[in-house]
Amino acid sequence: MHLAVLRCEIGEQILCYASDEFEYLCKIESISKKVAICEIIEQKECEGNPKYNITIFQGLPKQDKLEFITQKLTELGASSLVPFESDFTIAKPNANKIDRLNKITFEACKQCGRSLPLQIENAIKFNTMLKRLNDYDLVLFANETNKKITKIDFSNAKNIAIIVGSEGGFSPEEIKQLKYKQVTEFGLGSRILRCETASVISCGLVSYILNN
Amino acid sequence: MHLAVLRCEIGEQILCYASDEFEYLCKIESISKKVAICEIIEQKECEGNPKYNITIFQGLPKQDKLEFITQKLTELGASSLVPFESDFTIAKPNANKIDRLNKITFEACKQCGRSLPLQIENAIKFNTMLKRLNDYDLVLFANETNKKITKIDFSNAKNIAIIVGSEGGFSPEEIKQLKYKQVTEFGLGSRILRCETASVISCGLVSYILNN
Numbered sequence: 267m268h269l270a271v272l273r274c275e276i277g278e279q280i281l282c283y284a285s286d287e288f289e290y291l292c293k294i295e296s297i298s299k300k301v302a303i304c305e306i307i308e309q310k311e312c313e314g315n316p317k318y319n320i321t322i323f324q325g326l327p328k329q330d331k332l333e334f335i336t337q338k339l340t341e342l343g344a345s346s347l348v349p350f351e352s353d354f355t356i357a358k359p360n361a362n363k364i365d366r367l368n369k370i371t372f373e374a375c376k377q378c379g380r381s382l383p384l385q386i387e388n389a390i391k392f393n394t395m396l397k398r399l400n401d402y403d404l405v406l407f408a409n410e411t412n413k414k415i416t417k418i419d420f421s422n423a424k425n426i427a428i429i430v431g432s433e434g435g436f437s438p439e440e441i442k443q444l445k446y447k448q449v450t451e452f453g454l455g456s457r458i459l460r461c462e463t464a465s466v467i468s469c470g471l472v473s474y475i476l477n478n
Numbered sequence: 479m480h481l482a483v484l485r486c487e488i489g490e491q492i493l494c495y496a497s498d499e500f501e502y503l504c505k506i507e508s509i510s511k512k513v514a515i516c517e518i519i520e521q522k523e524c525e526g527n528p529k530y531n532i533t534i535f536q537g538l539p540k541q542d543k544l545e546f547i548t549q550k551l552t553e554l555g556a557s558s559l560v561p562f563e564s565d566f567t568i569a570k571p572n573a574n575k576i577d578r579l580n581k582i583t584f585e586a587c588k589q590c591g592r593s594l595p596l597q598i599e600n601a602i603k604f605n606t607m608l609k610r611l612n613d614y615d616l617v618l619f620a621n622e623t624n625k626k627i628t629k630i631d632f633s634n635a636k637n638i639a640i641i642v643g644s645e646g647g648f649s650p651e652e653i654k655q656l657k658y659k660q661v662t663e664f665g666l667g668s669r670i671l672r673c674e675t676a677s678v679i680s681c682g683l684v685s686y687i688l689n690n
Contacts, residue, residue, distance in 0.1 A: 378669035412684040470679040
């Protein structure tokens with residue numbers, strides 16, 4: 267159980283998270299350098315958890331951008347992050363990075379008051395992603411060639427996928443396949459956003475619109 | 479004039495920006511390591527420039543967060559970034575950093591297709607900021623204690639200020655002064671966002687809503 271505190275004293279009340287859907291109001295009984303013993307005073311549903319299931323399918327970005335994306339998506343209420351490889355991705359998948367990303371989402375959870383971390387998967391192939399899109403009520407596709415801002419109909423959508431490409435975007439064949447899947451294309455305005463900005467802003471917008 | 483290109487050859491057409499409101503379609507006449515001579519074929523208004531004046535008043539954040547904020551606000555259509563010192567800011571203003579931030583906004587402009595860079599000012603005092611709020615039609619205040627998402631009335635707003643605190647937020651006295659100025663408070667949901675996330679997401683939301 268992780269203590270969401272910095273400086274605390276015996277008798278003080280603190281909020282604790284245990285990676286379940288609750289937050290625990292606890293009173294500190296004893297405290298040492300590495301361990302604090304607390305009494306649970308109240309268990310209640312953690313308000314910071316997402317109410318909707320938003321999965322970001324993110325084209326594998328270069329450098330440490332997945333770390334940035336992990337932190338921001340946790341704050342902004344995404345449930346899952348699934349990186350994928352496509353024709354124009356340059357970065358190579360690295361399964362060893364998952365531990366680091368999990369640590370980042372845990373840290374971000376503590377900071378933003380959320381108990382359930384972002385679920386981060388190993389990178390999948392574009393075609394595997396296509397098949398998984400059937401699991402969602404609404405699939406949004408951030409198409410950078412679409413410069414118009416689109417109004418999206420969210421009624422009845424509880425499971426939402428957002429697809430954002432890597433730096434190189436998508437090949438014409440991939441775009442054809444996405445359109446065949448009847449995804450909802452949307453634009454993010456007249457400027458070309460970096461891939462990490464696009465995924466973070468898309469999630470932030472959807473969370474804001476849905477009060478997620 | 480900066481060339482918005484990486485690899486280019488003689489005869490090729492490229493888009494150029496000159497920190498004015500235009501973009502220039504140019505044909506490369508000659509090219510050397512540091513200089514390219516181009517003929518202007520067409521001058522047109524740069525679509526990537528913001529249509530609204532959005533100023534972000536940002537409580538001075540720690541570390542290199544201003545660099546991150548500068549890059550993202552450029553992409554997301556802010557016009558100006560004004561850092562300010564308030565009761566709970568820990569970071570110290572550093573006028574030497576402006577050059578670095580200007581370089582970052584220029585780079586971001588090239589990448590996102592915008593010709594007018596973000597205007598970045600030296601840090602001002604909280605009280606100076608208060609006085610300057612009179613210059614705006616609409617002043618939004620991202621209040622982290624406000625967990626409800628607010629619908630904002632943007633009708634007739636062309637000059638918009640967004641106030642986001644630093645890591646420590648605002649003192650009760652400062653919040654009182656802001657309320658006295660009749661700013662429009664808004665919440666960003668049930669999670670506490672980092673200060674850099676709050677300013678970037680606020681700007682992204684406003685730009686999206688206004689099709690900026």
